[in-house]
Amino acid sequence: MKIGLQLYTVRDDTAKDFTGTLRQVAEMGYEGVEFAGYGDATAEEMRDLLNELGLEAFGSHVSLQRLEENLDEEIAYLKTVGARYVVCPYLTGEQLAGGEAFWLELFNKFNGIGQRLREEGLVLAYHNHAFEFERKINGEFVFDAMYNAVDSELLKVEIDLGWVQYAGQDPLAYIAKYAGRLPLLHLKDFRQGKPGEDIDTVELGQGDLALNDLIGAAEKAQVEWLIVEQDRCANPPLASVRTSIEWLRANGHKA
Known part of the structure; x- marks a missing residue:
């Protein structure tokens, strides 16, 4: 399995210096990146930068709105930089307010979007949060209902373990459960706070998840990319992602 970084983690750094941030990410030993926006770089500029740094652009988080309204632009950009996975990363509160009707319509949209991407040599995936396990359709979690409703060749799984x-x-x-349909796995460690406090994301190995067991299971499930992501960092984000890859290396998951 390759080790990638979801660039949302270092969004403040990329906003200031996209090139310099990617350079540091490559120097840490990350093998690839998953985009959360492209800064101001053209596809050709991004491709050349990634080639220079030896980083693979394996995928991108693309909002549902852009999937619906700007799919051609995304396809052109991602094919130029060599990315394969197009991931719907999040749904807004306004969208979720649509209830079951929204979800059923979304499943139909994913069939269409997934087919178009497949024709272009790309792959659609969906990244979960917690709300997919807080709502049910016909007695099953929305998370599972989604993958039952959309053809497995048209929608892959990007599980966020945290x-x-x-x-x-x-x-x-x-x-x-999703072995064979799960090419992308987000490694996100959580730590429970004191009673009544929210939990927060932390560097790998500093939270409550049994990460070594999960990584072992991921290998058996034919996961292609282990992706480090930390929503909020108490430390400088670049320091946090360095700590996380060093944990992976120390635990035998990275050369």
Whole structure:
């Protein structure tokens, strides 16, 4: 499995200096990046920079709005930089207010978007949070209803382990359940605070997830990319992602 970084983690740094941030990410030993926006770089500029740094652009988080309204632009950009996975990363409160009707319509949209991307040699995936396990359709979690409704060749799984555990579900069980349909896995460690406090994201190995067991399960499930992501960092984000990859290296998950 390759080790990637979701660039949302270092969004403040990329906003100031995209090139310099990617240079540091490459120097840390990350093998690839998952975009959360492209700064002001053209696709050709981004491709050349990634080639220079030896980084693989394996995927990008693309909002549902852009998937609906700017899909051609995304396809052109991602094909130029060599990315394969196009991931719907989040849904807004306004969208979720639509209830079951919204979800059923979304599943139909994913079939269409997934087919278009497949024709272009790209792959659609969906990244979960906790709300997919807080709502049900026909007695099953929305998370599972989605993957039952959309053809497995048109929609792949990007499980965020931290959010699965936060939602009270077993991340090991979900890795096993979607083995073979799960090319992308977000490694996000959470730590529970004092009673009444929210939990927060922390560097790998400093939270409550059984990461070594989860990574072992991911290998059996044919995961392609282990992706470090930290929503909020108490330390400078670049220091946090360095700590995380050093943990992976110390635990035998990175050369």
